[in-house]
Amino acid sequence: MTSVKDRVISIIAEKGAVDKSLLHPEAKIEQLGIDSLGMVESIFAIEEAFGVSVPFNANQPGEGGFDISSVGSIITSVEALIAART
Amino acid sequence: MKRVAITGAGTINPLGLDVETTFEAFREARPGIGPLDIRDIDRLGVRIGGQVRGWLPQTEFTPRQLSLYDRNTQFALVAAGQAIRQSGLTFQGALGQTSGVILGTAGGGVETADDSYRAVYSEGKNKVHPFVVPKMMANAAANHISMTWGLQGPSFTVSTACASSNHAMGLAFQMIRSGTAPVMVTGGSEAMLCFGGMKAWEGLRVMSEEACRPFSANRSGMVQGEGAGIFVFEEWESARNRGADILAEVVGFAMTSDASDIVLPCQAGAERAMKGALDSAGLNADEVDYINAHGTGTKANDKTECAAINGTFAGYSKNLMVSSTKSMHGHLIGATGAVELLACVMALRHGVVAPTIGYEQPDPECALDVVPNTARQAKVGVALSNAFGFGGGNAVIALKKV
Numbered sequence: 036m037t038s039v040k041d042r043v044i045s046i047i048a049e050k051g052a053v054d055k056s057l058l059h060p061e062a063k064i065e066q067l068g069i070d071s072l073g074m075v076e077s078i079f080a081i082e083e084a085f086g087v088s089v090p091f092n093a094n095q096p097g098e099g100g101f102d103i104s105s106v107g108s109i110i111t112s113v114e115a116l117i118a119a120r121t
Numbered sequence: 122m123k124r125v126a127i128t129g130a131g132t133i134n135p136l137g138l139d140v141e142t143t144f145e146a147f148r149e150a151r152p153g154i155g156p157l158d159i160r161d162i163d164r165l166g167v168r169i170g171g172q173v174r175g176w177l178p179q180t181e182f183t184p185r186q187l188s189l190y191d192r193n194t195q196f197a198l199v200a201a202g203q204a205i206r207q208s209g210l211t212f213q214g215a216l217g218q219t220s221g222v223i224l225g226t227a228g229g230g231v232e233t234a235d236d237s238y239r240a241v242y243s244e245g246k247n248k249v250h251p252f253v254v255p256k257m258m259a260n261a262a263a264n265h266i267s268m269t270w271g272l273q274g275p276s277f278t279v280s281t282a283c284a285s286s287n288h289a290m291g292l293a294f295q296m297i298r299s300g301t302a303p304v305m306v307t308g309g310s311e312a313m314l315c316f317g318g319m320k321a322w323e324g325l326r327v328m329s330e331e332a333c334r335p336f337s338a339n340r341s342g343m344v345q346g347e348g349a350g351i352f353v354f355e356e357w358e359s360a361r362n363r364g365a366d367i368l369a370e371v372v373g374f375a376m377t378s379d380a381s382d383i384v385l386p387c388q389a390g391a392e393r394a395m396k397g398a399l400d401s402a403g404l405n406a407d408e409v410d411y412i413n414a415h416g417t418g419t420k421a422n423d424k425t426e427c428a429a430i431n432g433t434f435a436g437y438s439k440n441l442m443v444s445s446t447k448s449m450h451g452h453l454i455g456a457t458g459a460v461e462l463l464a465c466v467m468a469l470r471h472g473v474v475a476p477t478i479g480y481e482q483p484d485p486e487c488a489l490d491v492v493p494n495t496a497r498q499a500k501v502g503v504a505l506s507n508a509f510g511f512g513g514g515n516a517v518i519a520l521k522k523v
Contacts (some may be wrong), residue, residue: 094342094420
């Protein structure tokens with residue numbers, strides 16, 4: 036079974052139009068050139084893929100406890116949401 | 122070039138069911154935003170909005186009319202009735218044949234679409250109401266006004282998202298200015314506070330779940346509203362000659378396109394629109410006293426708009442009053458510019474500037490006089506009204522005191 040990490044990376048690569056090889060955990064979303072539409076679409080795809088609800092408002096990106104600053108922080112946040120669900 | 126007078130105004134919006142009540146709310150900084158009362162609210166994440174309260178369509182219209190009028194058309198028809206009655210005009214003979222209607226709406230009959238999709242997809246029905254098409258079409262409201270009042274000249278609807286009604290009123294202004302039409306009924310109407318309409322907006326993740334706080338550092342997004350604002354624009358000399366009470370003069374209009382992003386605003390496009398409106402009016406920047414801002418309460422809009430105002434007005438921008446009445450009535454999407462033009466009319470005619478309510482923390486990126494939290498008595502000679510829409514359309518109208 037594909038790990039959460041791999042699935043999140045696939046989603047961000049597709050929705051953010053970024054090459055997968057660039058999406059290592061330390062990579063910063065801003066530096067990858069992923070725009071706000073790419074981010075909103077990625078979050079929607081993550082919600083659909085994992086059956087979770089992601090707290091994210093584009094006006095307060097830092098709030099809500101879902102850290103979108105880097106690929107790794109998104110993976111950790113998604114894992115936390117999955118753990119909280121079960 | 123002909124001059125353009127506003128000789129009638131009408132509205133249905135979250136602050137009131139007419140212009141006078143709306144002005145009262147502006148003066149008293151009264152909020153029109155509250156908990157939404159709509160079907161399936163428990164399945165929505167965003168549960169507040171600027172909903173029109175006390176709306177009783179069955180007292181305004183016959184059952185036959187209601188089978189043809191989406192909520193969007195209902196708002197527009199009642200607001201148009203108020204405006205036209207105030208103007209005192211009747212559209213007989215040549216006046217009726219040459220006068221028209223231009224309205225703006227972003228969504229048209231959203232509730233009609235929502236109800237019929239629900240019937241076929243969710244309730245498993247295989248039929249929808251026979252009038253779905255004429256009820257939901259975006260031009261329905263404009264054409265029902267035309268039919269009701271005998272306006273037989275140009276009647277149509279423009280749709281440019283949140284700039285729709287400013288584009289509509291700008292075109293109406295240009296038609297009268299150029300002599301194409303003697304009178305135009307114009308403004309906008311929107312009614313997408315239904316489950317499907319809210320769900321669509323929720324998806325963008327720009328909506329606030331608590332309040333609309335334009336220009337405040339702790340702002341958390343936009344809040345949706347609904348309603349209509351409709352005006353009678355009339356050629357100045359005819360209005361004067363018949364002794365009409367002129368509410369304000371429309372002196373300038375400009376529209377530009379960002380040509381950059383489908384949702385993000387752009388400083389240069391907004392600046393060019395404000396400068397263009399001043400040029401169109403033959404005004405200098407330092408003659409402007411008040412700007413009714415687009416001021417949606419999103420991070421993206423507010424900082425871009427403030428930068429554009431600073432860019433347009435340079436050192437003079439600190440002397441401007443800049444308020445966003447969306448803090449009170451919410452974002453009426455395609456109708457928002459029309460309801461906001463009322464705040465400009467109030468400032469010019471009554472010397473009261475409507476405030477930006479919900480303002481709690483200064484934001485260095487929005488360091489303008491935003492008329493925070495309470496209305497202000499001030500002499501206003503010229504007012505601008507900004508509207509910037511998704512798609513990158515910017516439309517700015519300039520009004521002058523009579």
